[in-house]
Amino acid sequence: MSVTHLDSLDKIVSLSKSRGFIFQSSEIYGGLAAVYDYGPLGVELKRNIQSEWWKAMTQVQDNIVGLDAAIFMHPKVWEASGHVEGFNDPMIDDKQSKKRYRADMLIEQHILRIRDKGDTGKADQLQQLLNTTGTRKGLCEDLYDIIMAEEIKSPDSGAFDWTEVRQFNLMFKTHYGAVSKDDDDIIYLRPETAQGIFVNYKNVLDTARVQIPFGIAQIGKAFRNEVVARQFVFRMREFEQMEMQYFVEPGTDDEEYDKWLATRIEWHKALGIRGENLRVSPHPEDKLAHYARAAADIQYKYPIGWQEVEGIHNRTDFDLSRHSEFSGKKMEYFDQKDQKRYTPYVIETSVGLDRTTLMVLCDAYREEEVEGENRTVLKMHPKLAPTKAGIFPLIKKPELRELAKKIELDLRDDYTVMYDEAGSIGKRYRRQDEAGTPFCITVDFDGLEDNSVTIRYRDNMKQDRVSADQLASVIRDGIKSWKS
Template identity: 45%
Template sequence: MATDRSPDADASLFDTIVNLSKRRGFAFPSAEIYGGFRSTYDYGPVGVLLLRNVKEAWWRAMVQRRHDVVGLDAAVLSPPAVWEASGHLESFTDPLVDCRACGTRHRADKLEDPDRCPACGARDTFTEARQFNLMFSTQAGPVADAGATAYLRPETAQGMFVDFTQVMTTARKKPPFGIAQVGKTFRNEITPGNFVFRTREFEQMEMEFFVPPAEAQRWHEYWCAERLRWYVDLGMPVDKLRLRPHEPDELSHYSSATSDVEFLFPWGWDELEGIANRGDFDLSAHSKASGEKLDYFDQTTGERYTPHVVEPAAGVTRAAFAFLLAAYDTEEVRGETRVVLRLHPRLAPYKVAVLPLSKKVELTDPARQVFASLSDRFMVDYDETQAIGRRYRRQDELGTPLCVTYDFESVDDGAVTVRDRDTMEQVRVPIDELVTHVTDRLGL
């Protein structure tokens, strides 16, 4: 399905965030000194913290605060049998077309104009569409033969299905319950692009929620609402989010219902997360292929059944990108433009920045002690270079909620100035009360 364009989309914001990401160390092209490697990015000192915070916020909501979901970290490499049973070897494909005029390749279902090449503008030059498998294959072991073929997982889900019985037994759970996983996945995308939105290597946050068949629809509706609320709770504006049910012709072969949480990106509405009712397809397929039972016996009712599965699946980097877009703001302050990322405190790469007013040792030494006391509890930045105003602006662009300035008065009164990112208000706080003050202000 082509991207849903919207007159409210801000196309200029894309380049702004890409430039900010590189300049401030969120993300930049991988292997850039060698000319880069298409569709791969490295996440810098600030970006790696943002990604970690997105994952931790997801894990907190999906596992830590729930009694009915447990975690798993399954292997990245899998034998062909897993992907044959799941249907990926046969059907994990996208329609591929080539432009006869310029030689570029495109994903047919993402073309805005199916008769016009977006690269060269030529019309009626596409080849017939053919199915392209998105799986990355490799060789496991010292001999490269058919028996050594393995695949990099294109989703984390299959590990949770294959390990269903082991997890259910060892965790002492019964349906309805979920298995959650965060990890790297790999897809040989035909047309990666839009910065980190679509890449060939990325991280997923997926949860498989196993339920009695009769309860599947109710749980699908429940998880659609829960997952939409998660983004709102972390600061995304409601008017930039929507829940879009898939049309019948969009549904995967295993899905009876799927809805996407969509975000208004600079190019229009596009997917942040999918919530699918997968039925019993996966457990049944792996049970049949392996010969092992992947079902549940309810001792209370005497019923044996194969659970149905509701799957919320989100991309870590895609979510982080959307949070950056949603948080970006500018305002005039004393005749100058201030750029600020109004990230939720849980997502902000640094929660606090410690800034000695000068580089004189009588300020830097105690300021580092303040840093040490805060860094036991929070991720803290320390910066003693440039004028204090420039350092405030840098922290605003990084999304740091609070700045703590140790000045010459601090030597005498044992207090520091705490500046709020959003309001720029400053208050004086005793150093021995600082950790409590920051904790309360951030709500963490």
């Protein structure tokens, strides 16, 4: 049997649409860039992944609690977090090389060169000008004026052929309150869920009877006005994060960071993802985000290449300290046993739910040749499968339908199942293969005598004969014992 794995996202995009996993948003109006909707199968898959995460991060952990913070937050949150500043980069493009630069970085490098040449006076004067950008015409205009006046050239092409300076605001803004005027009542759609956890840190500490080390887990939507948002659900403007912030004593953070990195890789493998398609990619120190002391990506080998599905960060005490500073509230933890007081460090695990869903689809996708015929099958872990079982009468006859319908009703209580009597039996099997349904149950005439049915397995197309009464437990065992 020849097996073909995925070589591009196209097939996943097609399958997602034709089977009802994922649709483009507002498609009848021409679509909305980088926004997607989950269809009937997609929502089941996504929810199954979500609940696996929630179970792994809260239920089986005795020191991690859940949270569901609102998307809207006080604007000061984003000043404290650094997003107002850090998410507003003034960019300028070299028209010749098409390369993009941060305008302020270009000027800083320019100042550095002047200083190296020994012209300290000139350098200081320019530095002063740079420090006061935004006070003359406006941030972008001021930066542009400096670049023009100094005739700063492009580092890669040497050209002096710039676009104007433009600001890329990665946070979505909206107006808070029905009667909104000017910029006074602007609030942001959160660009990450983490801050909802940090601002509730004290609430949880005071009410949930937790002691350090402890974690707070949350699943929710986040929004980013990405400059480039592409590649199906991999990079969306509206996306869903599953984040856990783990509060630890300073000094233990390196150890906890390593522990969580290892724990999270195991979670991905437990979803049935093949180990050879997962890897860890540590961030070099000079590329760390403003809040992080150490960071690593858990990457998956998507058809578009190795890409980040989850990030593990040592956020230090950056967030709690900043919120303490901006809010004036104490964020310290008092250790009763050791009689000491400190601001906890935070280890963050942050995984993209949409990226995980895409990963599961990509990893499961196979095209197989079976006796000269092609079949497309999603060999995903049964616990993630949108539909657990298809239930068919072997042929469309009333007496077979009756028993099949009875089995459907019995199983519906515990599993998402689908009854189907349209077309040949082979066609119905293949239909379920494309949806990733791990089990198909077929009622034939023998079964009317002894209450037995065939159960057919998605992965190898083999069949077993079992009593209809045992179906629920056979399915349960099949899900539990599954190996990729």
